[in-house]
Amino acid sequence: MAGSTTTARPAKTGGSRASRSADDRSAISSSGRPNFLGGAFGWLWLAIILIPIYWIVITSFKSASGYFSGNAMAPPTSPTLANYKLVLDSGFAGYFLNSVIVTVGAVVPAVLFSFMAAFAIIRGGGRFLKGVNAMFLMGLAIPLQATIIPVFLIVIKLHLYDSLLALILPSIAFALPLTILILGNFIRDVPNELFESMRLDGSSEWGTMWRLAFPLTKPAIVTVSIYQALQVWNSFLLPLVLTQSPDLRVLPLALFSFQGQYSVNIPAVLASVLLTTVPILILYIVGRRQLLSGLTAGFSK
Amino acid sequence: MSAVSVGSVTPSRTGQITPSRTGRKTGSLAWLVVPALVMFVGFGIIPLIGVVVLSFTNWDGIGAITPAGFANWGSVLTDPALPHALWVTFLVMFLSWAVQTPLSILLGVFISGHQKYRAALAVLYFLPLLLSSAAIAIAYKALLDPNFGLGAGLGLPFLSQNWLGRPALAMGVVIFIVSWQFIPFHSLIYQGGVRQIPKSMYEAAEIDGAGRVRQFFSMTLPQLKNTIITSSTLMIVGSLTFFDLIFVLTGGGPSDATRVLALDMYLRGFRGSLMGPASVIATILVIIGLVLALILQRLGGRGGATSQLEGA
Numbered sequence: 001m002a003g004s005t006t007t008a009r010p011a012k013t014g015g016s017r018a019s020r021s022a023d024d025r026s027a028i029s030s031s032g033r034p035n036f037l038g039g040a041f042g043w044l045w046l047a048i049i050l051i052p053i054y055w056i057v058i059t060s061f062k063s064a065s066g067y068f069s070g071n072a073m074a075p076p077t078s079p080t081l082a083n084y085k086l087v088l089d090s091g092f093a094g095y096f097l098n099s100v101i102v103t104v105g106a107v108v109p110a111v112l113f114s115f116m117a118a119f120a121i122i123r124g125g126g127r128f129l130k131g132v133n134a135m136f137l138m139g140l141a142i143p144l145q146a147t148i149i150p151v152f153l154i155v156i157k158l159h160l161y162d163s164l165l166a167l168i169l170p171s172i173a174f175a176l177p178l179t180i181l182i183l184g185n186f187i188r189d190v191p192n193e194l195f196e197s198m199r200l201d202g203s204s205e206w207g208t209m210w211r212l213a214f215p216l217t218k219p220a221i222v223t224v225s226i227y228q229a230l231q232v233w234n235s236f237l238l239p240l241v242l243t244q245s246p247d248l249r250v251l252p253l254a255l256f257s258f259q260g261q262y263s264v265n266i267p268a269v270l271a272s273v274l275l276t277t278v279p280i281l282i283l284y285i286v287g288r289r290q291l292l293s294g295l296t297a298g299f300s301k
Numbered sequence: 302m303s304a305v306s307v308g309s310v311t312p313s314r315t316g317q318i319t320p321s322r323t324g325r326k327t328g329s330l331a332w333l334v335v336p337a338l339v340m341f342v343g344f345g346i347i348p349l350i351g352v353v354v355l356s357f358t359n360w361d362g363i364g365a366i367t368p369a370g371f372a373n374w375g376s377v378l379t380d381p382a383l384p385h386a387l388w389v390t391f392l393v394m395f396l397s398w399a400v401q402t403p404l405s406i407l408l409g410v411f412i413s414g415h416q417k418y419r420a421a422l423a424v425l426y427f428l429p430l431l432l433s434s435a436a437i438a439i440a441y442k443a444l445l446d447p448n449f450g451l452g453a454g455l456g457l458p459f460l461s462q463n464w465l466g467r468p469a470l471a472m473g474v475v476i477f478i479v480s481w482q483f484i485p486f487h488s489l490i491y492q493g494g495v496r497q498i499p500k501s502m503y504e505a506a507e508i509d510g511a512g513r514v515r516q517f518f519s520m521t522l523p524q525l526k527n528t529i530i531t532s533s534t535l536m537i538v539g540s541l542t543f544f545d546l547i548f549v550l551t552g553g554g555p556s557d558a559t560r561v562l563a564l565d566m567y568l569r570g571f572r573g574s575l576m577g578p579a580s581v582i583a584t585i586l587v588i589i590g591l592v593l594a595l596i597l598q599r600l601g602g603r604g605g606a607t608s609q610l611e612g613a
Contacts, residue, residue, distance in 0.1 A: 035410070035411060035414070035513065037407065038407055038408070038410055038411030039411065041404070041407050041408065041411065042408065042411045042412070042419070042422055045404075045408060045426065045484070046422055046425060046426070048481065049425060049426060049428060049429060049481070049485075050425065051451070052440065052441070052444055052451070052481075053428060055444060055451065055454070056440050056444075059443075067449065068449060071453075071454055072449055072450060072451065072453050072454025072455075073451075073454030073455055074454075109336075109340075110340075112336075113336040113337040113340060114337060116333040116334070116336065116337065117333060117334040117336075117337035117338070119330075119333060120330040120331060120332075120333035120334045121334065123330060124329075124330035124331060126331075128331055129330070129331060129334065132334050132338060135341070135346070136337075136341065138591070139341065139345055140534075140538070140594075141534075141538055141590055141591055141593075141594030141595075142349065142538075142587055142590050142591065143538060143541040143542045143563070143586055143587065143590045144345065144542075145541075145542045145544055145563055146352065146541075146563070146566065146583040146584075146586040146587050146590070147345070147348035147349055147351070147352055147583070147587075148348075148566075148567075148570075148583070149348075149351075149352060149355055149566075149570055149576055149579055149580050149583060150347070150348035150349075150350075150351030150352050150354075150355060150580075151344060151348045152362070153351065153355070153360075154343075154344070154347070154348065154351070169340070169343075169344055170344045172340050172344070173340045173341050173343065173344030173345045174344075174345070176337050176340065176341050176345070177341075180337065205329060205330055209333075230430065230431065233433070234432070234433030234434065234435075234436075235433075236433060236434060236435045236544075236545035236548075236549075237544055237545060237567075241567075241571060251433075252433040252434075252435040252436065252545070253435075255433070255435055255436055255439060256435050256439070256549060259439045259442075266443045266446075266449070269439060269443065270440060270443065273432070273436045273439055273440050276433070276436060277431055277432055277436065280431045281431055284427070284431055288424055288427070291427075292423060292424070292427065292489060295486075295489055295490075295493075296489055296490070296492055296493030296496070
């Protein structure tokens with residue numbers, strides 16, 4: 001199993017990775033014969049992904065009349081930023097801030113708690129930790145959305161209904177099972193000799209966790225953080241059920257009410273879709289290597 | 302391994318372990334799980350128990366909660382809407398699995414090659430995952446407009462249909478969008494699985510004269526068994542939670558053709574103010590999730606899904 005992460009890890013180092021790692025793994029590409037079926041489908045899938053995205057982008061720059069009169073796939077004859085202005089004037093800066101607060105407020109504690117729990121589960125033993133681990137594993141099999149009604153009740157009882165904290169707390173809980181699983185897989189790959197030598201040096205488990213396990217699992221921590229940030233950022237059911245005030249809307253909910261309000265103005269609706277994606281797109285551009293290779297390693301164990 | 306998760310099906314049992322056994326030899330480490338445990342018990346396990354409890358009560362979401370005995374169960378189980386919602390849920394589950402799995406494997410094998418352009422394609426494939434389901438549903442609603450959408454733009458009449466107005470078409474649209482959104486993610490999992498297959502196996506097969514197709518079916522596919530189980534588990538349990546997409550895209554329509562259980566739960570509870578019956582639906586959802594996960598785990602032999610996920 002240790003080998004599985006080393007496969008993906010070289011991928012993080014950068015551009016020259018393709019040639020380097022081709023030597024030791026996967027002869028799929030080196031057998032000389034091209035994979036025609038895979039290739040054809042690969043390009044077809046690219047078209048399937050990009051055509052809708054292309055359409056969203058060009059349409060968001062069209063005027064309402066341009067949308068109804070011109071060809072849907074042609075770029076706008078007179079591009080306009082009016083749609084984006086309308087979206088920004090509809091309070092999206094505030095919704096953006098709400099989304100940032102909820103996402104950071106949920107992901108930072110979720111990953112921190114998960115790291116500590118995963119460390120304890122992997123390094124410790126005994127029935128208690130095994131039981132805890134089994135409980136988190138069970139959490140993976142449960143569609144947590146199904147617990148929304150009691151969560152709603154709990155949030156009301158805690159007097160948190162219609163607050164951002166009401167979104168943060170369940171988001172932390174929902175993120176834990178998968179984060180603990182993935183971080184546990186990476187902590188398990190840390191060679192035992194390193195833990196032993198830390199122990200011989202008189203390091204406490206707490207010190208070992210921060211000075212050894214944390215730096216060595218940092219790539220995985222970044223990966224799960226981005227992944228969970230995506231989940232929380234895009235979450236829809238929790239804000240739909242747990243908040244009410246317009247000024248507490250997070251972006252997906254704001255999108256939903258915006259399209260309800262401007263359902264005829266398709267270009268403006270699409271501009272709102274794109275605007276809410278920009279921050280996450282920037283995050284993806286910055287962290288894509290980390291995310292893609294980390295997810296590959298984390299899930300295919 | 303399977304024994305561990307079978308035991309964990311009853312949440313209360315795992316809960317009982319908490320107080321008595323903390324002081325064992327791992328006591329020095331056990332406290333590290335406390336923050337995660339408190340959060341998960343508070344907003345995961347207690348709601349899980351709560352959903353069962355609430356299914357035996359009447360509650361409108363605002364007023365007092367009163368006991369209802371088995372009345373909610375009786376009314377939901379005899380409601381003809383339930384078999385329909387179950388059928389729609391399993392149909393979405395099966396179709397989305399059956400479409401996504403072969404395509405994800407094909408794409409995963411393709412991007413496991415180390416050519417640079419394939420890495421670049423993988424980066425682009427991932428784009429739909431950045432969009433929220435709500436955003437995707439909103440965009441596709443506009444895109445599928447028969448008069449101003451994709452069909453009109455590409456000049457392809459067969460794409461200009463009343464996609465969301467006819468039951469069978471609406472179901473097809475849901476499956477397509479789910480695939481559009483999640484195939485990239487699963488192909489990434491398969492890419493990781495394929496890259497773990499030792500090169501020496503392919504060299505040996507090459508020497509034995511096995512062709513590409515033969516290699517795929519007699520080596521790649523069997524080697525991917527655990528990856529297939531992991532990916533299928535995520536797909537199948539995930540399909541129980543396609544709430545946002547369907548809610549925004551069709552609202553369950555046309556004429557309940559896409560009203561899956563999760564949506565049914567929301568509409569009964571938060572629109573119909575019938576939290577009791579909605580909790581019955583939620584309990585059924587939880588049971589389906591657990592049973593399916595256990596079945597998939599058994600399919601994997603020696604503990605399958607969870608122990609694979611566990612990395613054991």
